[in-house]
Amino acid sequence: QFLLEKRRCVFQVSPQNERYLSAGNVSGSVQVCENTSCCVGYFLVIDGQPEVDVLACDVAEKSCPDATCKTQTRFGGRVIKCVCNTDLCNDKITWTPDSEQPQLACSYSVAAVIVLVGALLVLCFTIAAARWRNLFKDKTENLQVVPHDYSVSPLCSCQQTTKTSEIDLADIEIQRILGQGSFATVWQGKYQESTVAVKVFPAGWKYKFTAEREVYELPLMKHAGILHFLGTGREPDAGSLFIVLQFAEYGSLHSFLCKHTTTWTLSLKLCQSLSQGLSYLHSDLRRYDVHKPPVAHRDLSSSNVLVRADGTCALCDFGCSTVLCSCSEAASRHSHTTNMKTHTFLGTSTALGLLLWEIWMRCSDLFEGSIAPQHLLPYESELGADVSLESLIVFVSEMDKRPSIPKHWELLPQGPALLQLLADCWDCDPEARLTAPCAVDRLVSLQSCFSP
Numbered sequence: 316q317f318l319l320e321k322r323r324c325v326f327q328v329s330p331q332n333e334r335y336l337s338a339g340n341v342s343g344s345v346q347v348c349e350n351t352s353c354c355v356g357y358f359l360v361i362d363g364q365p366e367v368d369v370l371a372c373d374v375a376e377k378s379c380p381d382a383t384c385k386t387q388t389r390f391g392g393r394v395i396k397c398v399c400n401t402d403l404c405n406d407k408i409t410w411t412p413d414s415e416q417p418q419l420a421c422s423y424s425v426a427a428v429i430v431l432v433g434a435l436l437v438l439c440f441t442i443a444a445a446r447w448r449n450l451f452k453d454k455t456e457n458l459q460v461v462p463h464d465y466s467v468s469p470l471c472s473c474q475q476t477t478k479t480s481e482i483d484l485a486d487i488e489i490q491r492i493l494g495q496g497s498f499a500t501v502w503q504g505k506y507q508e509s510t511v512a513v514k515v516f517p518a519g520w521k522y523k524f525t526a527e528r529e530v531y532e533l534p535l536m537k538h539a540g541i542l543h544f545l546g547t548g549r550e551p552d553a554g555s556l557f558i559v560l561q562f563a564e565y566g567s568l569h570s571f572l573c574k575h576t577t578t579w580t581l582s583l584k585l586c587q588s589l590s591q592g593l594s595y596l597h598s599d600l601r602r603y604d605v606h607k608p609p610v611a612h613r614d615l616s617s618s619n620v621l622v623r624a625d626g627t628c629a630l631c632d633f634g635c636s637t638v639l640c641s642c643s644e645a646a647s648r649h650s651h652t653t654n655m656k657t658h659t660f661l662g663t664s665t666a667l668g669l670l671l672w673e674i675w676m677r678c679s680d681l682f683e684g685s686i687a688p689q690h691l692l693p694y695e696s697e698l699g700a701d702v703s704l705e706s707l708i709v710f711v712s713e714m715d716k717r718p719s720i721p722k723h724w725e726l727l728p729q730g731p732a733l734l735q736l737l738a739d740c741w742d743c744d745p746e747a748r749l750t751a752p753c754a755v756d757r758l759v760s761l762q763s764c765f766s767p
């Protein structure tokens with residue numbers, strides 16, 4: 316009798332969080348869980364205080380050993396999550412702003428604390444040493460996310476690269492700083508009569524330089540949606556390494572959208588060129604004996620997309636990308652295509668959806684009668700501006716969050732198709748999400764149906 320009783324959880328979700336509705340029958344503020352005995356609570360920390368965001372039966376968590384709702388912080392302390400396994404346990408949390416760093420209990424002896432700290436230091440040192448060895452050996456960090464039949468570039472004997480000649484720094488006239496990323500400084504310069512961008516990596520970030528160069532040097536990488544690569548070189552004195560790239564007049568998509576609103580036509584141009592670039596990056600191409608393997612960007616955000624003077628987007632910043640290269644027989648490679656897609660491109664459709672949303676939120680034609688709102692990153696108001704793409708994807712898929720869409724879009728002629736496209740990009744079922752080539756097709760039909 317006891318085993319057949321279903322878990323009851325406190326229920327409170329915003330109307331957008333449909334995913335939690337399907338976890339069980341709701342009656343008032345109580346949900347009777349269908350397939351889980353775990354309750355979950357998500358709280359946003361606002362002005363230092365937790366405010367309920369989601370209380371429901373847990374659709375993701377399979378194990379919840381605690382009877383009371385034990386808190387863990389996420390997203391740099393901006394979100395609190397708790398899971399528990401007793402009826403109506405999920406709205407009671409004990410949390411203080413510093414509870415994520417529990418103090419050692421007073422009953423520990425000083426000696427025990429010293430031994431513990433010492434052991435932790437040795438462990439950290441060993442991990443750090445191993446990590447540095449790996450980083451400088453061959454950046455194998457990406458291997459974890461790649462399905463077993465696919466390997467990251469250096470280990471993949473079948474991978475070809477297009478050898479480009481070294482560029483001498485003396486041939487470039489360096490002009491001004493364009494941007495400062497986490498690993499490199501990007502300068503504007505003149506090279507062979509053209510304006511170029513020169514991305515300079517300090518000697519210590521060689522592995523980042525190598526990772527990015529390897530993607531640009533893959534065969535058949537010339538495509539309008541991918542930033543044009545001109546070559547690489549080394550600064551003789553400082554030992555810095557640099558990559559010479561096409562110059563994008565408007566800089567990053569993020570800074571473009573902060574400064575400019577767009578028309579419907581321009582927004583479509585941005586969206587189409589972006590999804591075409593992504594679709595090409597993901598493609599597995601063979602032309603005669605030349606092979607371009609699929610590449611997963613893995614750091615797709617409006618800071619890593621550039622805008623050219625003609626209003627088209629180009630993908631850049633491939634330092635975190637994974638080159639998926641099968642070294643086995645073609646037949647076996649084929650059988651792993653779905654596996655590869657779901658593992659490595661899982662977040663990409665969501666990231667693409669978020670980018671399309673960012674672009675359309677700055678389209679004046681979608682806000683007729685009023686002005687387009689200031690540019691905001693998706694969830695910037697909830698998570699801050701410096702949130703990582705990984706956290707964003709967890710926020711979307713685990714917490715079932717979606718950026719808010721202006722109500723009046725439903726009434727616009729292009730509204731239903733546009734809303735469907737966004738919903739399909741960030742579908743809560745990863746398998747159902749739109750691939751980049753399908754997004755390209757949808758955008759083409761949006762253009763043919765709804766152009767002035």
Ligand SMILES: Nc1ncnc2c1ncn2[C@@H]1O[C@H](COP(=O)(O)OP(=O)(O)OP(=O)(O)O)[C@@H](O)[C@H]1O
Pocket residue numbers: 493494495496497498499500501512514542560561562563564565566567570618619621631632634
């Ligand atoms: N080809 C270019 N044309 C114009 N501006 C550019 C170009 N490349 C980079 N920038 C500017 O420099 C900034 C940093 O570049 P990039 O993202 O490649 O560096 P990073 O160190 O890899 O950054 P991240 O912190 O994203 O890893 C971009 O956001 C953009 O503003």
